[in-house]
Amino acid sequence: MRILSIDSSFGTQLLVADVLGAAADEASAAGTTLRVLTTAQQDSPRRHAESLGPMLAAALAHPDVAQAPLDAVVAATGPAPFTGLRAGLVTARTVGRVRAIPVYGVPSLDAVARAALDELGRQGRETASATVLVATDARRKEVYTARYRARGSDDVERLGDYEVLPPAVVRERAERGQLPPPDAVAGSGAALYPELADGGEVLVPVSGDVATQVRIVAARLRMLPGPGEEALAAAGLGAQPLYLRRPDVHMPAGRTQ
Numbered sequence: 001m002r003i004l005s006i007d008s009s010f011g012t013q014l015l016v017a018d019v020l021g022a023a024a025d026e027a028s029a030a031g032t033t034l035r036v037l038t039t040a041q042q043d044s045p046r047r048h049a050e051s052l053g054p055m056l057a058a059a060l061a062h063p064d065v066a067q068a069p070l071d072a073v074v075a076a077t078g079p080a081p082f083t084g085l086r087a088g089l090v091t092a093r094t095v096g097r098v099r100a101i102p103v104y105g106v107p108s109l110d111a112v113a114r115a116a117l118d119e120l121g122r123q124g125r126e127t128a129s130a131t132v133l134v135a136t137d138a139r140r141k142e143v144y145t146a147r148y149r150a151r152g153s154d155d156v157e158r159l160g161d162y163e164v165l166p167p168a169v170v171r172e173r174a175e176r177g178q179l180p181p182p183d184a185v186a187g188s189g190a191a192l193y194p195e196l197a198d199g200g201e202v203l204v205p206v207s208g209d210v211a212t213q214v215r216i217v218a219a220r221l222r223m224l225p226g227p228g229e230e231a232l233a234a235a236g237l238g239a240q241p242l243y244l245r246r247p248d249v250h251m252p253a254g255r256t257q
Contacts (some may be wrong), residue, residue, distance in 0.1 A: 001019040001218075002065075002068055002072075003073070003074055004070050004072075005017065005074040005211070005214050006075045006076070006091060007076040007108070007209070007210050008075075008076065008084045008088030008089075008091075009076045009080035009081075009084060009085055009088070010080070010084070010188065011041065011042055011045060012041065012044075012047070012048050012087075013041045014040045014041070014055045015211055015214070016037045016039075016065045017036045017211060018034065019032060019218050020033045020034065031153035031154050031215070032214075032215045036211065037064040037065050038058075040059060048083070048084045049087050053091075056091060056095070070095070070099055072096075072101055072102050073103045073104070074105070075088050075092035075103065075104075075106075075239060076105070076208055076213065077238070077240065078244075079164065079242045080108050086241065089239065104221075104232070104239060105239035106216050106237070107242055109134045109187070109208075110148070110216060111209060112187045113146075113156045113158075114156050114212045115209050116134070116186035116187075116203045117130065117132060117148075118212070120183065120184060128150060129149065130150065130183040131147055131180070131182045132148050132149070132156075132183065132184050132203075133147050133170075133184070133186070133190075134146055134185075135170065135185060135186075135187045136187040136188045137187075141167075142165060142166050143164070143192075143196075144162065144163070144164050144244065146161070147160055147179070151219070154215040154218065155215075155216050162244060164244045164245060167189065171195055171196060183201070184197075184201045184203050185202050190202045221237070223235065
């Protein structure tokens with residue numbers, strides 16, 4: 001299965017990879033094996049529209065990519081700032097429509113959580129029961145946040161809702177004992193507000209990783225309960241954006257008489 005993966009939730013990342021193998025059981029430690037064919041990245045959070053077109057053209061023209069058709073497209077769905085997120089999703093949907101292939105979504109915080117758990121594993125830490133608090137920069141002195149634990153070697157389970165909150169509120173909940181302390185805090189919000197870690201370990205992948213998105217999709221497709229948009233949404237693969245806020249720009253009200 002050849003997948004194009006796009007993440008525009010912070011900077012812009014793009015990857016094309018073949019899924020070479022995957023464990024039949026999601027809980028297996030074997031995990032998903034990828035062969036990365038090409039990657040591209042730019043780190044500015046304000047150059048998505050300018051960068052995605054050239055990056056995509058170069059990726060699809062790469063000799064290792066052009067020799068076989070794409071089977072699917074994956075895009076980060078947020079929560080993240082509106083403009084960047086829209087650029088990645090529109091690009092993914094356009095490729096999917098032109099090539100008549102499915103488009104899957106992966107929530108951005110899910111990918112950060114999986115990358116953080118992978119990092120804990122590389123450190124020799126036990127990850128099967130570890131919890132990670134993800135906090136990414138939502139601007140306005142707030143963070144997009146959710147808690148996670150591992151679901152097998154490629155996926156994550158979210159423990160509660162996606163929220164957008166001031167860091168002080170996230171910290172206050174922990175101080176009140178409403179939630180147990182996480183094993184690690186990850187994301188761009190953790191870098192901006194290290195007090196969220198409460199003395200624990202801070203891991204700072206500023207956004208998800210495009211290869212991680214492919215692994216998550218492969219794991220969730222194996223467990224898909226059935227066909228259709230509802231099944232995709234239930235599996236966490238829906239391609240609708242997660243904004244959590246209303247857009248800042250509003251249509252003007254009609255002229256009053």
